[in-house]
Amino acid sequence: RLYTPEVTVAVMQELHRRGTLRSALAGRDEKQINLLLTFVARRVIEPRFTSVLVTVADMITDIYQPVVGQSAIVDRQFLKLQEAIGKEIDYQEELLEVLGMMDTLFATFTKKKDTDLDENKRNGLTETIETNTNN
Numbered sequence: 241r242l243y244t245p246e247v248t249v250a251v252m253q254e255l256h257r258r259g260t261l262r263s264a265l266a267g268r269d270e271k272q273i274n275l276l277l278t279f280v281a282r283r284v285i286e287p288r289f290t291s292v293l294v295t296v297a298d299m300i301t302d303i304y305q306p307v308v309g310q311s312a313i314v315d316r317q318f319l320k321l322q323e324a325i326g327k328e329i330d331y332q333e334e335l336l337e338v339l340g341m342m343d344t345l346f347a348t349f350t351k352k353k354d355t356d357l358d359e360n361k362r363n364g365l366t367e368t369i370e371t372n373t374n375n
Contacts, residue, residue: 245279245283245286245289246288246289248279249283249288249289249292249293252292252293252296253292256292256295256296261295261296261299262299262303265296265299265300265303266303268304270311270313270314273300273304273307273311273314273317274313274314274317276296276300277300277314277317277318277320277321278317278320280293280296280297280300280321281317281320281321281323281324282324284297284321284324284325284328285324285327285328285331290328294325297321297325301318
């Protein structure tokens with residue numbers, strides 16, 4: 241899980257595909273929950289793992305919500321997971337803002353090119369080219 245997180249995530253994805261992820265995550269002791277939450281909190285921000293690990297985090301939260309407050313270690317890991325997901329949400333919001341700015345710039349560039357072609361037509365360049373090709 242430390243050196244090949246893609247294998248761990250692939251196993252989780254396959255368990256989810258088979259519909260057995262919830263039962264695989266359930267029934268864990270404090271140490272195992274801690275390991276799971278640590279892994280998810282560290283890797284959930286990696287784009288290649290995000291979709292799978294958000295599902296895993298959701299299931300872990302649903303399953304172990306009743307034990308929150310019973311273990312300081314598990315509570316700390318839930319807070320780290322919450323913080324990691326919060327940072328990722330903020331990052332995604334910033335990316336969407338930048339994307340909006342870029343869309344505006346690209347739209348401006350496209351309009352400018354259209355305008356340049358219209359000016360060439362008005363200056364008679366198109367007429368000259370058409371006259372030369374007809375001869």
